[in-house]
Amino acid sequence: MAVFYADSSVLVKRHVAELGSLWVENVCDPQQGNRIVTSRLSIVEVVSALNRRVRDGSLPAADYPQLRDDFLALCRGSYQLIQPTNPVLARARTLLERHPLRSYDALQLASALMASDRLAADGSSALTLLAADGRLLTAATAEGLAVDNPNNYP
Numbered sequence: 177m178a179v180f181y182a183d184s185s186v187l188v189k190r191h192v193a194e195l196g197s198l199w200v201e202n203v204c205d206p207q208q209g210n211r212i213v214t215s216r217l218s219i220v221e222v223v224s225a226l227n228r229r230v231r232d233g234s235l236p237a238a239d240y241p242q243l244r245d246d247f248l249a250l251c252r253g254s255y256q257l258i259q260p261t262n263p264v265l266a267r268a269r270t271l272l273e274r275h276p277l278r279s280y281d282a283l284q285l286a287s288a289l290m291a292s293d294r295l296a297a298d299g300s301s302a303l304t305l306l307a308a309d310g311r312l313l314t315a316a317t318a319e320g321l322a323v324d325n326p327n328n329y330p
Contacts, residue, residue, distance in 0.1 A: 177209040178304065179295060181288040182255075183281070184221035185308040186326055187214060190250075191226070191243045192235060196308065196326030203306070203326075206254070213303065215264075215287040216257045221280060222247055258287040275315035285316055292321060 180203060189200040204212055226243055229235035235243070251257060258264065260283060267286035271277060277285065288305045295303055304322040307313055313323045 183284045183307040199329035
């Protein structure tokens with residue numbers, strides 16, 4: 177069993193067909209036995225991304241409620257959610273000073289690092305951060321995380 181931290185760009189790929197979606201579906205398939213970790217803030221980001229697609233016409237409005245509900249069900253039952261606690265926020269601020277990240281990416285990376293720290297403290301295997309954002313992946317690598325980009329798997 178592997179542990180993956182998935183940012184919102186990866187979670188969207190599980191619900192909307194785009195580059196890397198098949199790979200993400202495989203990684204997230206319960207039969208694979210992988211654990212998926214993400215920030216609770218991903219809920220806002222994914223709902224925003226789905227609505228943006230409805231507004232730009234790339235997602236039929238009629239499909240949105242089911243996709244949203246499927247995603248929220250996974251958040252309730254499958255994903256391990258990292259809370260945006262004060263230590264996560266403080267770490268995100270530090271990351272913003274070290275790396276050229278957007279605020280939500282810093283929060284995602286801080287959450288991934290906190291999850292990684294917990295795994296290490298428990299003697300568990302390291303996690304791999306999954307994202308489709310080059311700046312986030314570069315910062316995560318600099319912070320010592322293993323990374324992968326679903327866009328590398330067409």
